[in-house]
Amino acid sequence: MSDVKFSKEHEWLKVEGDVATIGITKHATEMLGDIVFVELPDIGTSVEKDGTAGVVESTKAASDVYTPISGEVIENNQSIVDDPAKINSDPENEAWFFKLKIKDKSEIDSLMNKEEYEKFAKESAS
Amino acid sequence: MGIKKTSLNKLHQTYQAKFVEFAGYEMPIQYKEGIIEEHKFTRKQSGIFDVSHMGQLFIYGKEDLTEDLEKIFPLDLKKLKLNHSKYSFLMNDDAGIHDDLIITKIEDGFLIILNAACKENDFKILSRLLNNKYKMVLDEKRSLIAIQGPKSAEILNQIINDTINLSFMTGGWFKYENQKIFVTRSGYTGEDGFEISVNNDLAEKFTKELINKGAKLIGLGARDTLRLEAGLCLYGHELNIKKTPIESNLKWAISRERISNGGFIGSKIISEQLTNGIKQIRVGIKPEGKVIAREKTKIFNDTESLIGEVTSGTFGPSVNGPVAMGYVDNQFSKKDTKVFLEIRGKKYPANICGLPFYKKSYVKGVNK
Numbered sequence: 001m002s003d004v005k006f007s008k009e010h011e012w013l014k015v016e017g018d019v020a021t022i023g024i025t026k027h028a029t030e031m032l033g034d035i036v037f038v039e040l041p042d043i044g045t046s047v048e049k050d051g052t053a054g055v056v057e058s059t060k061a062a063s064d065v066y067t068p069i070s071g072e073v074i075e076n077n078q079s080i081v082d083d084p085a086k087i088n089s090d091p092e093n094e095a096w097f098f099k100l101k102i103k104d105k106s107e108i109d110s111l112m113n114k115e116e117y118e119k120f121a122k123e124s125a126s
Numbered sequence: 127m128g129i130k131k132t133s134l135n136k137l138h139q140t141y142q143a144k145f146v147e148f149a150g151y152e153m154p155i156q157y158k159e160g161i162i163e164e165h166k167f168t169r170k171q172s173g174i175f176d177v178s179h180m181g182q183l184f185i186y187g188k189e190d191l192t193e194d195l196e197k198i199f200p201l202d203l204k205k206l207k208l209n210h211s212k213y214s215f216l217m218n219d220d221a222g223i224h225d226d227l228i229i230t231k232i233e234d235g236f237l238i239i240l241n242a243a244c245k246e247n248d249f250k251i252l253s254r255l256l257n258n259k260y261k262m263v264l265d266e267k268r269s270l271i272a273i274q275g276p277k278s279a280e281i282l283n284q285i286i287n288d289t290i291n292l293s294f295m296t297g298g299w300f301k302y303e304n305q306k307i308f309v310t311r312s313g314y315t316g317e318d319g320f321e322i323s324v325n326n327d328l329a330e331k332f333t334k335e336l337i338n339k340g341a342k343l344i345g346l347g348a349r350d351t352l353r354l355e356a357g358l359c360l361y362g363h364e365l366n367i368k369k370t371p372i373e374s375n376l377k378w379a380i381s382r383e384r385i386s387n388g389g390f391i392g393s394k395i396i397s398e399q400l401t402n403g404i405k406q407i408r409v410g411i412k413p414e415g416k417v418i419a420r421e422k423t424k425i426f427n428d429t430e431s432l433i434g435e436v437t438s439g440t441f442g443p444s445v446n447g448p449v450a451m452g453y454v455d456n457q458f459s460k461k462d463t464k465v466f467l468e469i470r471g472k473k474y475p476a477n478i479c480g481l482p483f484y485k486k487s488y489v490k491g492v493n494k
Contacts (some may be wrong), residue, residue, distance in 0.1 A: 033347070034162040037418050037448075039470075055470065058420050058443050059161040059347060083418075117411035 004092075006117030007068035007106055009050075012092055015108060016024065020069060023096040024087065027121040032058040032089065035087045040076040040098055047071060047100065051109050054097060069107040071100030132178035133269045133329040140342050149242035149348060151179040156345035164348035168315060169486075172277040173344035174336050178269040181245025181417065182323055183252070187234040187260040193465040195236065198255055200371070200390045206231045211295045211310055213379050216248055221370035221392030221399070224251060226361055230297055230310060235260070237308065239270070239321070239359045269329035270439040273341055274319030274352075281339045282309075282320055285332070289320060303328055316351065316356025316486055354449055355442045357410060357481025363421060363438045364408055364451055373453070374400040375408040405458075406434060407459045410481040411450040411467070417474045418448045421466040426466040426473065427456055433458045433465065442483055449483045450476075 008100035029035065046089045047053045047067045054065035074099040078088050087095040099111045102108075106112040112120060130151045138145070141156035154176065156164060167173055185191060190204050197216045206212060211230040215223045227245035232238045240248045249264050255264070273282055283290040286300045289309050296309030305325050313319035324332050337343070350360070359365050365374055370392070377400075384390060388397060413419055423436040439450030450467075458465065461480050466473040 033156065034160045034441075054236075057441070059351060059443075060155070062418070062420060079418075084301075092298050 004067070004114060005067070005111035005122045006114065006120075007082060007111055007113075008120065009066040009068070010121070011066060011068050013068050013108070013111065015102070016095075018102050018105075019074065020100045020102050020108075021096045022053075022067060022073065022098055022100065024065065024091055025117070025121070026091050029088050030055060032060075032063060034059050035084045035091070037062075038080050038084050038087065038097075039083060041073045043073050043076060045073045056084075065097060066110055067100065069100065070103040071079070074101050075099040082095050127231055130179075132176055132439055133326040134176045134178065134271075135199060137330050137333060138176065138343065143343075143345065146346070149179055151242065152366060153179060154343070156347045157343055161345070161347040164342070164344040164442045166344055166349050168275045168317060168344055168348060168352055169444050170275070172273060172275040172281050172336075172341040173348070174271070174333060174341045175272040175274065175316075175344055175346075175349055176333075178329070179242035180269060180270055181238075181240030181242065181248065182233065182247070183238040183240055183249065184232075184263045185238065185252070185256075185260050186262075188250060190254075191235060191260050194256055194259070195229075196384075197389060198364055198391050199265070200384045201229070201397070202381045202383055203229075203231070203236075208233065209296050211297060211312060214344055215365075215371055215376070215379070215391035217371070218367065218389075219286075219395075221372070221395035222367040223361075223365045223369055223371065223374070224248060224367060226255070226359060226365055226376075228310075228312060232466060233306075234240045234408060237323075241389045244361060259493070262479040263330055264336060265323075265325055268323045269326050270321060270323050271329065271336075272313055272319060272321045272367070273334055273336060274313045274315040274317045275341075275343075276318060278317070278319045281336060281341050281358070284324075284339050285335050286322075292320070293320070302332060307332075314358055315352035316353070316358070316482055316484055318486075333438060344444075349436075350442055351440050353443055353453065354438050355482060355484040356443075357451070359408070360438060360449075369408075369453075370395060370399060372396060373404050373407055402457050403455060406453040408410065408437070409459050409463070410479040410483060411439075411452055411476050412438065412479045412483070413448045413467060413474055413476040414451065415474060417467075417469055419450045419452075421467060423450070423452075424468045425452060425476075426468060427458055428464060430464070430466075436467070444484045449480070456479065 053067040291312040357442040434454035436452035442449040
């Protein structure tokens with residue numbers, strides 16, 4: 001999992017070639033509680049780094065999903081739209097949100113690695 | 127002023143509660159298992175709710191108190207039998223709702239259960255209306271614990287014998303550890319259940335006994351999804367000082383006799399609204415898809431005119447889909463009227479529906 005990066009908005013990003021797979025972290029799901037609704041960006045949408053790219057709703061509230069890098073949406077995960085509870089059970093694998101064709105690889109450099117994120121998540125929780 | 131804690135605060139921590147501030151109290155929003163599991167457990171088994179933040183107002187007096195309270199509340203209190211409860215509201219002269227409440231006739235007066243956020247203000251209003259004529263105690267020495275769900279009667283009866291024989295909306299004094307506790311068969315989840323008023327120093331012990339018999343602590347998050355599925359109003363959302371009981375679709379809670387005779391606070395406006403009609407009324411709203419319409423979501427008709435607003439909306443775990451309540455213009459309040467909800471700039475179809483979203487029969491009486 002060394003190629004996985006993390007954002008301060010609690011998204012994870014996995015890079016394979018010029019495609020990035022993006023989802024929300026386990027820590028994010030623990031803060032949100034039971035997720036009951038998700039809205040994903042349409043295929044073909046251009047998204048900008050740190051811009052909104054979807055919504056997750058728990059029983060308690062709605063939260064925006066942000067994209068940690070810019071790009072064009074080439075795939076979105078319909079299985080989590082049909083069964084949002086998957087996001088709670090397997091947020092960092094099966095329940096990915098969308099895939100982007102990366103616009104500018106240098107944007108990835110500013111993101112955190114796993115250890116940095118874990119430290120960040122622990123501090124922001126306390 | 128610091129945040130207040132109930133007598134069960136330590137127990138909530140033991141069960142890994144996530145806390146929120148609610149009406150000045152540190153209250154559990156959920157425990158380890160989360161809102162959906164807690165909700166379902168209550169519907170299938172038995173959930174324990176710490177509602178000690180709510181006001182327990184004892185007013186002591188005889189016939190003249192009953193008469194004076196009839197000048198305030200739209201109820202036939204003279205006909206209310208000992209240990210019987212009624213749902214009602216404290217209104218202003220415009221029939222705007224200060225609070226909704228449960229009033230129970232007790233031997234030496236009345237017990238009124240008030241909302242946490244309203245209780246201090248209610249106390250002031252009632253003291254003024256009653257001219258400080260009667261002894262009134264907003265009892266902070268007692269905790270209030272609700273136990274709700276189909277297994278609750280059986281569980282509670284193992285601890286306090288004979289409570290199983292109470293019928294719905296009645297109560298009485300019982301003994302626990304040689305102290306007096308007041309138990310009513312009531313609740314706010316759409317399930318059979320009880321509310322128990324117990325001394326603070328026994329609250330934890332009592333709750334632990336309920337847990338040992340198979341009930342589980344449930345947070346305010348599930349309390350909200352349960353009451354919303356049951357179509358019940360929450361003060362500050364469906365109800366406020368600008369809404370009347372007629373607009374809130376709570377006419378059923380006003381005694382018919384009192385409507386025709388009047389003489390309670392707000393009665394003029396109530397009879398006026400019953401004669402001339404109202405502009406908006408509370409309804410149930412069922413979105414067609416999975417999207418959740420939260421509080422303040424705007425409601426439109428099919429010609430894109432704004433017709434109302436959502437007051438509560440969430441995912442209903444037992445309905446397995448989104449549910450909402452709100453106010454719409456009267457002509458759009460009929461069941462199955464198609465409406466549109468504006469969520470994040472997009473309009474989603476929904477239907478006006480009857481309440482509750484989830485139906486279960488309360489225990490009306492017990493055959494012996």
